[in-house]
Amino acid sequence: MTHEAKVRLAHRFLSLLSAPDEASVRSVTTDDVIWSFPGSSVISGEAHGVTGVMSRARAIADHRVQVEIVRSIFGYSGVAILLHNTGERNGVVLDEHLAAVFSFRDDKIARLDTFLSNVPMVEAFFG
Secondary structure, X not given: OOHHHHHHHHHHHHHOOOOOOHHHHHHHEEEEEEEEEOOOOOOOEEEEHHHXXXXXXXXXXXXXXXXXXXXXXXXXXXXXXXXXXXXXXXXXXXXXXXXXXEEEEOOEEEEEEEEEOOHHHHHHHHO
Protein backbone atom coordinates (compact mmCIF):
# COMPACT_ATOMS: atom_id res chain seq x y z
CA MET A 1 0.00 0.00 0.00
CA THR A 2 1.46 3.37 -0.98
CA HIS A 3 1.88 6.33 1.36
CA GLU A 4 -0.67 8.20 -0.72
CA ALA A 5 -3.26 5.41 -0.35
CA LYS A 6 -2.73 5.37 3.42
CA VAL A 7 -3.21 9.14 3.64
CA ARG A 8 -6.39 8.93 1.51
CA LEU A 9 -7.86 6.29 3.87
CA ALA A 10 -6.87 8.29 6.96
CA HIS A 11 -8.35 11.51 5.54
CA ARG A 12 -11.56 9.69 4.58
CA PHE A 13 -11.84 8.31 8.11
CA LEU A 14 -11.24 11.74 9.66
CA SER A 15 -13.86 13.33 7.40
CA LEU A 16 -16.42 10.98 8.95
CA LEU A 17 -16.01 12.62 12.36
CA SER A 18 -18.29 15.48 11.32
CA ALA A 19 -20.94 13.21 9.76
CA PRO A 20 -20.51 9.57 10.84
CA ASP A 21 -21.73 7.04 8.31
CA GLU A 22 -21.46 3.32 9.04
CA ALA A 23 -21.12 2.22 5.41
CA SER A 24 -18.26 4.67 4.91
CA VAL A 25 -16.54 3.56 8.12
CA ARG A 26 -16.81 -0.07 6.95
CA SER A 27 -15.30 0.89 3.59
CA VAL A 28 -12.08 2.19 5.19
CA THR A 29 -11.66 -0.02 8.30
CA THR A 30 -11.30 -3.69 9.08
CA ASP A 31 -14.22 -5.30 10.92
CA ASP A 32 -12.07 -5.66 14.04
CA VAL A 33 -10.67 -2.11 14.00
CA ILE A 34 -9.50 -0.68 17.33
CA TRP A 35 -9.39 3.03 18.16
CA SER A 36 -7.61 4.05 21.38
CA PHE A 37 -8.16 7.45 22.99
CA PRO A 38 -6.48 8.65 26.22
CA GLY A 39 -8.15 10.06 29.31
CA SER A 40 -11.35 9.38 31.19
CA SER A 41 -13.97 11.20 29.13
CA VAL A 42 -16.96 9.63 27.38
CA ILE A 43 -14.79 9.07 24.28
CA SER A 44 -11.78 7.61 26.13
CA GLY A 45 -10.59 4.01 26.12
CA GLU A 46 -10.56 1.52 23.27
CA ALA A 47 -13.39 1.47 20.75
CA HIS A 48 -13.67 -2.00 19.22
CA GLY A 49 -15.11 -2.76 15.80
CA VAL A 50 -17.22 -0.59 13.57
CA THR A 51 -19.92 -0.30 16.25
CA GLY A 52 -17.45 1.11 18.78
CA VAL A 53 -15.92 3.47 16.21
CA MET A 54 -19.39 4.71 15.21
CA SER A 55 -20.32 5.39 18.82
CA ARG A 56 -17.18 7.47 19.37
CA ALA A 57 -17.53 9.26 16.03
CA ARG A 58 -21.14 10.18 16.85
CA ALA A 59 -20.05 11.64 20.21
CA ILE A 60 -17.39 13.74 18.47
CA ALA A 61 -19.88 14.91 15.84
CA ASP A 62 -22.49 15.67 18.52
CA HIS A 63 -19.95 17.97 20.19
CA ARG A 64 -19.39 19.73 16.83
CA VAL A 65 -15.63 19.35 16.90
CA GLN A 66 -13.88 21.01 13.98
CA VAL A 67 -11.07 18.74 12.75
CA GLU A 68 -8.24 20.49 10.91
CA ILE A 69 -5.64 18.30 9.20
CA VAL A 70 -2.23 19.92 9.68
CA ARG A 71 0.10 17.39 8.01
CA SER A 72 0.89 13.75 7.44
CA ILE A 73 3.94 11.99 8.83
CA PHE A 74 5.00 8.60 7.47
CA GLY A 75 6.35 5.60 9.31
CA TYR A 76 7.58 2.27 8.04
CA SER A 77 4.12 0.71 7.90
CA GLY A 78 1.71 3.40 9.07
CA VAL A 79 0.91 7.07 8.91
CA ALA A 80 0.37 9.72 11.57
CA ILE A 81 -1.87 12.67 10.87
CA LEU A 82 -1.24 15.80 12.93
CA LEU A 83 -4.51 17.53 13.75
CA HIS A 84 -5.77 20.71 15.35
CA ASN A 85 -9.25 20.16 16.80
CA THR A 86 -11.36 23.03 18.05
CA GLY A 87 -14.83 23.52 19.44
CA GLU A 88 -16.97 25.26 22.02
CA ARG A 89 -19.78 23.69 24.00
CA ASN A 90 -21.65 25.16 26.95
CA GLY A 91 -18.86 27.67 27.54
CA VAL A 92 -16.11 25.02 27.50
CA VAL A 93 -13.47 25.52 24.79
CA LEU A 94 -11.55 22.82 22.95
CA ASP A 95 -8.28 23.88 21.29
CA GLU A 96 -6.29 20.68 21.01
CA HIS A 97 -3.28 19.50 19.01
CA LEU A 98 -3.09 15.77 18.50
CA ALA A 99 -1.67 12.94 16.45
CA ALA A 100 -3.85 10.25 14.94
CA VAL A 101 -1.61 7.25 14.27
CA PHE A 102 -3.07 4.81 11.74
CA SER A 103 -2.02 1.17 11.24
CA PHE A 104 -3.21 -0.84 8.25
CA ARG A 105 -4.07 -4.41 7.29
CA ASP A 106 -5.51 -5.68 4.01
CA ASP A 107 -5.54 -2.14 2.57
CA LYS A 108 -7.79 -0.85 5.36
CA ILE A 109 -7.35 0.87 8.72
CA ALA A 110 -6.89 -1.77 11.41
CA ARG A 111 -5.96 0.49 14.31
CA LEU A 112 -6.00 4.16 15.23
CA ASP A 113 -4.16 5.44 18.29
CA THR A 114 -4.87 9.02 19.32
CA PHE A 115 -2.23 11.07 21.16
CA LEU A 116 -3.33 14.32 22.81
CA SER A 117 -1.38 17.42 23.85
CA ASN A 118 -3.83 18.30 26.65
CA VAL A 119 -5.81 15.38 28.09
CA PRO A 120 -7.49 17.45 30.86
CA MET A 121 -8.85 19.91 28.27
CA VAL A 122 -10.40 17.07 26.26
CA GLU A 123 -11.84 15.51 29.43
CA ALA A 124 -13.44 18.84 30.38
CA PHE A 125 -14.86 19.32 26.89
CA PHE A 126 -16.34 15.82 26.51
CA GLY A 127 -17.15 15.25 30.18
